[in-house]
Amino acid sequence: MAPAGLLRCHNWFMSVTTAEARVDLGAISNNVDLLREQAGGAGVMAVVKADGYGHGIVPAARAAVAGGASWLGVATLDEAMTVRRAGLDTPAMCWLYTPGERFDDAIAAGVDLSATSVGQVAEITQAAARVGRQVRLHLKVDTGLSRSGATPADWPSVVDAALRAQADGLASVVGLWSHFACADEPGHPSIAAQLRVFDETIEVAEKAGVRPEVCHIANSAATLTLPEARYDLVRPGIAVYGLDPIPSLGLTRRLGLRPAMTLAARVAVAKRVGAGEGVSYGHRYVTSAETTLGLVPIGYADGVPRHGTNLLQVWAAGKRRRIAGTVCMDQFVIDVGDDGIQAGDEVVLFGPGDGGEPTAQDWAEMLGTISYEIVTRIGARIPRTYGGDTQ
Numbered sequence: 001m002a003p004a005g006l007l008r009c010h011n012w013f014m015s016v017t018t019a020e021a022r023v024d025l026g027a028i029s030n031n032v033d034l035l036r037e038q039a040g041g042a043g044v045m046a047v048v049k050a051d052g053y054g055h056g057i058v059p060a061a062r063a064a065v066a067g068g069a070s071w072l073g074v075a076t077l078d079e080a081m082t083v084r085r086a087g088l089d090t091p092a093m094c095w096l097y098t099p100g101e102r103f104d105d106a107i108a109a110g111v112d113l114s115a116t117s118v119g120q121v122a123e124i125t126q127a128a129a130r131v132g133r134q135v136r137l138h139l140k141v142d143t144g145l146s147r148s149g150a151t152p153a154d155w156p157s158v159v160d161a162a163l164r165a166q167a168d169g170l171a172s173v174v175g176l177w178s179h180f181a182c183a184d185e186p187g188h189p190s191i192a193a194q195l196r197v198f199d200e201t202i203e204v205a206e207k208a209g210v211r212p213e214v215c216h217i218a219n220s221a222a223t224l225t226l227p228e229a230r231y232d233l234v235r236p237g238i239a240v241y242g243l244d245p246i247p248s249l250g251l252t253r254r255l256g257l258r259p260a261m262t263l264a265a266r267v268a269v270a271k272r273v274g275a276g277e278g279v280s281y282g283h284r285y286v287t288s289a290e291t292t293l294g295l296v297p298i299g300y301a302d303g304v305p306r307h308g309t310n311l312l313q314v315w316a317a318g319k320r321r322r323i324a325g326t327v328c329m330d331q332f333v334i335d336v337g338d339d340g341i342q343a344g345d346e347v348v349l350f351g352p353g354d355g356g357e358p359t360a361q362d363w364a365e366m367l368g369t370i371s372y373e374i375v376t377r378i379g380a381r382i383p384r385t386y387g388g389d390t391q
């Protein structure tokens with residue numbers, strides 16, 4: 001029998017080996033539960049694209065389903081297949097592809113597919129014919145984001161093509177959907193305008209004979225702020241991971257949502273140096289007095305942006321500390337002054353913020369970006385470790 005210590009060595013509560021992203025699956029599942037309450041009677045499609053916003057697509061999807069997500073949303077066919085191969089048979093929808101992609105496996109695996117043009121309807125239904133299985137289609141209308149989706153002008157022809165495929169037994173039109181441009185700016189005039197176009201295009205589709213199971217348009221921001229945008233299904237992504245789509249309003253915190261990711265590393269080297277020493281590439285930081293430097297073994301290849309040079313804060317030796325000098329590919333340095341730090345000590349780069357550590361939102365603000373970019377960029381070299389009880 002293995003000693004208890006060995007069995008526990010992958011437990012996320014233990015100190016990290018080098019660097020790791022600890023994911024609190026209980027937070028994900030609880031966040032989904034809270035979003036479900038927020039959504040009233042609408043279902044929740046938890047968006048798990050981009051490796052579950054960097055948290056790990058399969059564990060994130062499982063935790064979301066445990067929290068009551070009745071759908072999963074992914075961008076790519078690969079992501080859809082990753083979810084299915086992991087044994088998750090929750091309804092799932094996929095929405096981003098280029099001409100010539102192979103839809104066969106996704107259709108065979110019962111993944112719902114978005115279609116935005118007559119050409120896409122044709123390609124997808126040809127695949128359905130090959131596979132010998134009816135494909136469930138969600139027709140996407142561009143209500144004002146000008147990304148994918150049929151323009152209102154093209155909408156009737158896309159609806160018509162889909163209904164013909166349905167009559168041929170190749171497709172079933174189950175969803176009508178769209179996506180907001182400015183839902184994170186409550187009161188932005190485009191929001192009401194997009195809802196108006198969405199309602200009009202739903203009416204066009206219904207008059208043509210579509211009987212959708214679900215109409216959906218709301219991302220996290222709309223789920224939190226726009227009851228009239230819920231329709232049958234909401235599609236939160238960032239809020240599932242406990243991060244705020246509209247940080248200025250602080251709604252996620254008020255609702256009790258909790259950031260699920262903590263990025264931590266252990267000091268690789270600690271040493272005393274004298275005053276006037278240049279630190280890291282380019283000597284962009286120079287010690288002002290004799291001090292202790294700590295080397296943190298995680299860098300821009302791992303998602304610590306090089307723009308964080310002399311800027312980003314991390315939690316080390318009981319305080320927030322600014323990164324000292326240039327962020328390198330694999331490492332950066334912190335200056336802890338006369339506070340004690342040793343090789344092996346833990347540094348928390350960001351987390352939920354409970355212990356005084358910065359949050360991903362804090363990092364985003366320091367860097368002039370959004371928390372989405374912080375968590376999705378944590379690289380493949382950083383192991384994700386999992387803890388927290390899902391519901």
Ligand SMILES: *Cc1c(COP(=O)(O)O)cnc(C)c1O
Nearest residue numbers: 047179219220221235236237238
């Ligand atoms: C990413 C994405 C979402 C989720 O957006 P959040 O702002 O993270 O909630 C919803 N729908 C579509 C189409 C998306 O691409």
